[in-house]
Amino acid sequence: MSKSLVYESGLGSLLAGLSFEKEPQWLADLRAKGNELHKKMGVPTPRNEEWKYTPLRSLASVNWQTGEPGPAVFSQDPTHYAETAIRVFLVNGRFDRNLSEVPATSGLTCMSLRDAIFERSEVADYLGSVAKIEDHTFAALNSACFVDGLFIHLKAGAMIQPVIEVIHVTSGDEMVIAPRILVVAEENSSAKIVEQYVSDGESKNLTIPVTEVILRRHANVEHVRLQDESEASYNVSLWETLQDESSEYRAYNVAFGAGLGRLDQNIYLNGRNIVTRLDGVVVARGEQILDNHTKLDHAMPDCNSFEIYKQIIDDKATVVFNGKIFVHQDAQKTDAKQTNQALLLSPDATINSKPQLEIFADDVKCTHGATVGQIEDTFRFYMRSRGIPKAEADAILVYAFAAEVLELISDDVVRERLEKRLYKKLGIDFTV
Template identity: 45%
Template sequence: MGQYEQYLPLLKAVSPSWFDQIREAGVKRYQQVGLPTRHDEEFRFITLSQLGEIEFQPAYGATIHRGELASVSQFDDQFAYTIAFINGQFAPEISSVENLPQGLHLVPFDQASSEESEIIQTYLGKVADLSGKLGSNNDQRFVDLNNAHLGEGAFLYIEDGVEVEHPIHLLWVSKADHGPLAFYPRNLIVLGNKSRAQVLESYLGFSGATLGNSVSEIVIGGEAELVHVKLQDENDDAFHISNVSVRQSESSSYTSYNVNFGAHLARNEFNVFLEGESCHTRLDGVSVGLSGQTIANHTRIDHALPNCNSFEVYKTVLGDDAKGVFNGKIFVYQDAQKTDAKQTNQTLLLSKRASIDTKPQLEIFADDVKCTHGATVGQIAEESLFYLRSRGIPYEKAKAILVYAFAAEVLERIPNEELRQKLESKLFAKLMPSEEA
């Protein structure tokens, strides 16, 4: 946080004065702990010391033209209502937030109307907060760090009863063409009662060392439904540290796909708090890490009330010397009877040097519940590989097809066909750089 004092006036200039409070609390809490080491339970499997060694500058401006954007983003204007940020700054030139349908609000924080600001004020900084919740290691230091840098951000609000079929894209692009860059994406998504939406939250990088430390707060109203795809496809030098915090009201449904293809190191947290009865939660993830990459996924579901179910399938593919971490926490509170929670974590290791640490963690305080978890770590089956090769498919391609099939099972469930296909071809390209899908 070396240059924080110089940077603060810029943050103040783009945000309302009440943000001060969140920033100050964030600074204070972060400074008490600082960068984590391997002695910190939540970070014991990864090394973040490089973050202290690289001199990241606070975000600076960069220009990305629409044409240029196509080299990192397969998603155009036609695909979704898009709010875009470049190096943390709102980029109207690559956004499409005009002509939104009735009941859909998509604005940068500093352009919110007074009515919108009221909703922002109700939730911002309050969802990504584990204080008072179960768990002995509620380490939120990177949320605090993001809070400390609270400035610009995306606000998405769907009014009660409004169903938006067209996808909504929160796009964060980075381009560190003037030295290492730190930026702090912030999203607030509020779905009114009985509303419906599908959101793509993506982090796409051009080049250069970056630290993207994001926080997305999501509030889902009663009987509302959100499909949320988070795509991390940063460049090879990027550090991506994200937190997605969700609050679900009664009978709501939240489905997330946590998709990781890029970054030197990515650490994602998905924390879902079920504060209403009869909620459905589905947390799925697919991560592919190859040479030099580290991908850590931490999920947490708080079953605070009865009759909710949660399903979780995380798949990880690691090749070369890549490292993976999966930590899946499920807390079932004393009142949360009839909870049905199922967690599955499957890893495919493509090389002897690749490794994963998996840690399912179920803490159950109710007696009438169904909770299961399972973790598998395996390699490509030789017999399957031989079968494909015996039909003429060369070794590398046969391997890619089998790995693809393993990972794509998660993507297959994404309801939006265009999005699904684009992610599938990204996956294929990652596994088979020289081939067309």
């Protein structure tokens, strides 16, 4: 890659200071590969097509340090989105034993990834097997420098009832936090996972998580991810899922936080009869830039994927949506539906929406629709005629626009608490 396509940044030099002694060879190899790839790809400029609308200049200019362990107490307790007995805290990318509560649950492993690397031999097979770090410079950097993270394993047939809540807190300033999450759901297992990324106060960090999820045959996983870091933060994430035959994966991305947030979320449908949901709610205000790149990769026949992305953009914020759907030649009878709707609340708000369908099979149903709109006067008048003042009418309409996605979340408590958070993000007084 030529020099003009990357910014000068100190991120590469961080790696020189890191040493990971006594780690297994496969991991040393992964780190070396990540290191090499990140050095090669650097921090891309907008001249790189994949990063065209994600301006990284200011990110590249920060004097980033390696992530230190975080404090034991935060300026504010993070919201608990689930009513559950299983709660994991990762502080600055490290599994926190004191804050986490993981009662022994039949069929479930939920532990520090670092420990799992040494204690669970299967981690060697899974870690790095899904994430394509050669396509993502920050995921490559994560591979080179992650210290810890989370390993969730569902035994074959295990149906985990309590929601698994994962709270990522970043604390301190100008640090690179690189959590690594590995989820393996064996055959016929099921679970619900709710992850949130939050900052301790107004911390300004760069969070670069890599999440790999593997669903074996007939596994069923619902996975909610809330990105709610401070607006001083940068969050650049890679989240990739591999699905086997007859599995069902429902992924909900809720992006409210970070000054600059970028998520690449890719799902590989690698067997027959798979069901996939890949939905998102994005709310950007002020000068936030929130960019979501999604990819649904249909490799096999008879699979259904549904994608609804809703974005609300106010003030001078910018939102990007790039939704790729690949339907390979073998993937006959694919049914893929993609909808992208943006609501602009300010004349200075920006949306860049790019659906990208590449279909190589001939017997498929693939639809996509992208709309950009404002609050319609007929809706507003209807509410005002009932006595609801204009500002409140607008707030309710905006809320309703986003709630259509949140409504799909199956756990009542999680859904209601996320709705409350949405109200707050939109500046609505929550009354019912």
